[in-house]
Amino acid sequence: MGLSHSSNYHSSHVRSVVTSEPVIAETFPDLYPRLDILDFYGNETYRPQFDLFIQSYQSFYDHTYEDMRSYYQVSGIHGLPYTPYDGVTGGEHEYNNQSEWEKGRWGGYCHHGDVLFGPWHRPYMLLFESLLVKEAKRIALQYPDNEKEKYVEAAKQLRHPYWDWADEETLKGVPELFLTSEIEINTPQGKKKVKNPLQSYTLPVDLSHPLGEGHNPTDKPHYKVPSRRHVPFTPAGYPTIRYPNSNYEDQNDVLNRNVSVYVSTVFRPGLYQMFHISDYLHFSNHGVRSNNKQTANSLFPGHPSPLKVVGTSHFASIETVHDTLHLIVGGLGGHMAYADIAAFDPMFYFHHVNVDRLFALWQEVFPDSWIQQNIDLNGTFTEEMYTKIDEHTDLTPFRKTETEFWKSSDIRYIEKLGYTYPQVTMFKGQDPKTLQAYLLKLYKPDPYHRRRFFVKLTVESGKLIGPYAIRVFVDLKNATTQTPVTSPHFAGLVAMWRGTKHSHANNNTFVVGTVDITAAMERLGIRSQTYDVSQEVNDTTGLMNSTSIFDIDEDIKIVPVFLDGKGVSPKEAGVNMIEVFSFEHDKVDKNFLVENTGQYYGSKEF
Incomplete structure (x- = not known):
């Protein structure tokens, strides 16, 4: 987590009491693909979708921060501010900011280091996407009559794109769409240049808490990135950042250089290994250990004991590769590099939609391998440390209905949720080995x-x-x-x-x-x-x-x-x-x- 040793760790602005109807992560009635951002951006076929997509992100940002359907609240599910989202608590097992942190319990809702890493993030992306599409449908109705039908259809087909950071195109660096400050789109009022919402998100309230002199964005142009012991403080009115300099500005040249280096040294080799792994326990997360059985001395099964030589066995989980992308995109002082605040950078969602895509492709290659009972080592906002978890564990705070939460067993098959991915569709119904061969060729270093x-x-x-x-x-x-x-x-x-x-x-x-x-x-x-x-x-x-x-x-x-x-x-x-x-x-x-x-x-x- 990278927490500071402070009991006053959460944001000073806690979530307000829920007064509206519960927020539900809704499925889509029609099946459409989530597209590669490189295909989505700049392709005239998807131009109406793209126009809506950019406006919907900005509209998401513009919601008052107390609104549970705002970007601020949804992003805060992952880590900070460590307070209930939409009234979802752990009851008597709810996270306590002081005592629970001292025990090492994770204060966000997200699952890391356990078998629910992939499944938990799936309804998270679904919730974000469903709220975004609702914004798009509302905006589509505002276009002139001669364009309205086209944009209404585009809103229906809109799904959140992914960024395949292991694609050879990434050798050139991060897609320009994430770096430019302005972008031209066609709005209901005609073509215009607008602020690019994918470059950063400006915090409406303080995130984390002020640090020592010189280590806060308000100290620019002499800003110094804080010690690794502290999560960076983001004051209200300041944007998310990547590789900040002394003036609290993005260093895109450093970002691009680092990303391009790691494509061939980490991302592609990692995925190449990952698509050889047939056991879900090995694939699912970086925290498993020992063997495939749970005993009193082996709570975290998954790979051979690290305390003895195991010959040539080795291991590369989806979470291990995922972790590296966070460090490389955020850099020292950047939001993406810290689990507590990563979800406030809009790039987080393109990254995690891609992680979900990799999860879905792995499921197609190994359709019979699935979740076994495991232990939640780190705990979450609603679950204590060392809780037993399985495919029937509630994936809080994501509601399936007003009274039910999504479970891993509910979201195993993405088509039932109303989305898919081009490569899943391309190989649907074929021998899984054919897809595996394609993926190994695609990502072979x-x-x-x-x-x-x-x-x-x-x-x-x-x-x-x-x-x-x-x-x-x-x-x-x-x-x-x-x-x-x-x-x-x-x-x-x-x-x-x-x-x-x-x-x-x-x-x-x-x-x-x-x-x-x-x-x-x-x-x-x-x-x-x-x-x-x-x-x-x-x-x-x-x-x-x-x-x-x-x-x-x-x-x-x-x-x-x-x-x-x-x-x-x-x-x-x-x-x-x-x-x-x-x-x-x-x-x-x-x-x-x-x-x-x-x-x-x-x-x-x-």
Whole structure:
């Protein structure tokens, strides 16, 4: 969470008492696709939808902040201000800002680090989308008679687009639509340039609380990003931000540079691994552990025990890749980098619609794998820590009706909700392996290397306060936090998005992530053929060929780094062990991620 040690943590403006009818996350009566933002923006076919989309976002913003259907209130569901949304509380189990935080309980409604990560965010996006479409339908009726029919139909078909941040187009950086301050659209009053609502959202009330002198946006032009121990303060009237400078302005050049670097080093390799994972527990989140059974000593099943060598098994969940995008888009001081305030940046919704898309595609590839009973380790606003959860757990605060909440069992099939995705439609009814082959080709980090090399990191959670990343460098023993990620030695990272430190939180639980180091090895000319012990002995001398041995101490450097650029040792960052292994992806069983079918090169403990 990255919380400060303050009991007065929530916004000074709590949600008002609900006086209107309950807010329901409504399904759509007709089925239409959520589109790629690169196809949606600038395509004349979807121009009427786009015109409505931009106006609807602004209209969403313009609702009074006390309105439960306002952007402020809906965004506040995820994290801050840690107060009831639409009257939904946990009763006697409701989050208490002081005592519960000290126990390590998460104060927002969102699920992270458990099997409901994907399912919980699905009705969240549905609620946001349904409210947005209602705005669009209202605006469509305001167009002149000669355009009204076209816009009414566009509103009917409108669904929230996604940003595929692992697409090769993202090598160029973030789509311009998120960066420009103005945009031209056709409104009911004709064509005009309007303020672009997708660039930022201006807070109507204070978010979080003021920090020390120099660390608040009001201190610009001498603004200094606060310590990682504190969630940044956003005063009323100030916008959300990405990579803020001393004048509290976006640094889009830094944003674009970082995003473009991580497309090939983290996003594509992460998804490539993810679409090999056939077990929901492995796929669903970054917080599972031990094995596939729940026992007194194994509350968080999902992957092999991090406390013993497990050969070549490895793991890349949808949440692990999701976490990295948050860190990379927000940057030091940016809203997206902090779970407590991320949902106030409009880019959050494009990101999470894409996460839902990846979830839906994975379901199509592995249709028989689904939620098993698990434990909510972190707790939420309505659920205590260590509560048992399953597909029948209420996904609060999202109402299905006035008296019922959505459950994972209700939202398993997206078509029943009134939306789909182009690639889901494209492969519907075909052999799941056909879709899997398409996705593996789509996200394969590069097309040239059948044998891929990985570094697997096992990281104890809860060791540090604040989001941080664990960078992996190849063949650069003196790499430091100052070594740029543009270095040819940089291979990728594992993101620790919700790093918190509480005496009782996240006890003995781990995050496991892998970094594909193949491309870095190729750039550096490091041998990448199969390890074969019969070829490692020099026939003349009878000695081992030193160039053939993968030395983890010499060849792999682990560099934990906070958003502010400061670093700590791997042990201080919770790194328990690193392992190196390889697979021939095009030959092994598709379930290779949980089987010892690759080549193991050893491990190092910290």
